[in-house]
């Protein structure tokens with residue numbers, strides 16, 4: 001049974017008094033211990049999906065529909081207090097920007113300790129001892145000293161590690177990481193990704209990795225969901241997605257990142273146009289105006305998400321021909 005089962009999740013915002021569908025019937029599952037990627041360009045609905053799962057979208061004016069089953073409990077139906085208890089205890093979240101996620105006027109140690117006090121009922125001294133261990137575990141050097149420091153005294157990489165420590169404080173069964181490495185330089189990025197990988201593999205924590213960077217999911221995720229304009233357009237096991245992407249959008253994304261495993265000298269491909277060129281899903285495939293493989297049948301009616309190769313799924317009328325990976 002999946003740990004998390006997101007069914008037909010939609011989020012509609014009111015923008016300038018008009019409804020705007022940011023997430024449009026997204027379904028996916030996460031098994032215990034599995035690492036699942038949510039990938040797509042800026043604005044495709046990745047963060048809104050994770051905020052909806054965590055119940056962190058402002059309720060006023062916005063409509064969130066569908067089901068978010070965690071252990072068979074629909075998180076969308078929980079009262080705010082019940083949801084707050086679940087967050088932190090069962091589900092941890094790491095946000096994109098470590099500086100704005102930490103409180104600037106509270107020492108780091110106390111910020112980690114507070115989570116333990118709140119969710120595990122630990123006393124201050126015990127919580128601080130545990131916080132020290134956690135900082136140590138995420139590779140923050142000299143944790144005893146760092147406990148007393150404020151966020152601005154830490155480097156970007158260390159702040160991100162601190163956030164991971166906070167997210168892990170209550171040993172959540174699911175960790176949602178929204179672009180956890182985008183604000184960091186490349187070497188620190190690699191360290192953080194290695195750290196996450198070790199955590200997932202070592203503790204059986206499930207992970208949802210949200211990123212625009214296919215390079216990030218390549219080393220980390222078992223299954224990858226590619227989002228476009230609020231909908232899943234392709235889902236596949238990592239090996240299949242990288243070996244034989246079927247959706248022209250996935251294909252385009254892959255061709256636009258440098259890879260070490262393909263011949264050198266080729267030019268990087270760019271997907272033409274921008275998300276502003278999309279057509280509404282109700283009128284066909286939203287990606288059609290930018291697609292290299294567009295045919296007449298792509299326009300006219302909504303394209304369904306259909307089962308594909310080895311348990312994957314695909315929403316495309318004219319997919320890239322399949323080269324079966326080994």
Ligand SMILES: Nc1ncnc2c1ncn2[C@@H]1O[C@H](COP(=O)(O)OP(=O)(O)OP(=O)(O)O)[C@@H](O)[C@H]1O
Nearest residue numbers: 013014015022041042043044045046047048049212
């Ligand atoms: N509170 C809000 N009110 C109205 N529209 C919103 C709100 N939050 C997000 N949006 C819109 O929803 C769409 C999806 O946003 P989202 O933040 O999920 O994108 P994203 O995939 O996370 O992109 P990025 O890679 O830039 O983080 C965007 O068009 C965004 O402008």
Ligand SMILES: [Mg+2]
Nearest residue numbers: 046047048178
């Ligand atoms: Mg985002």
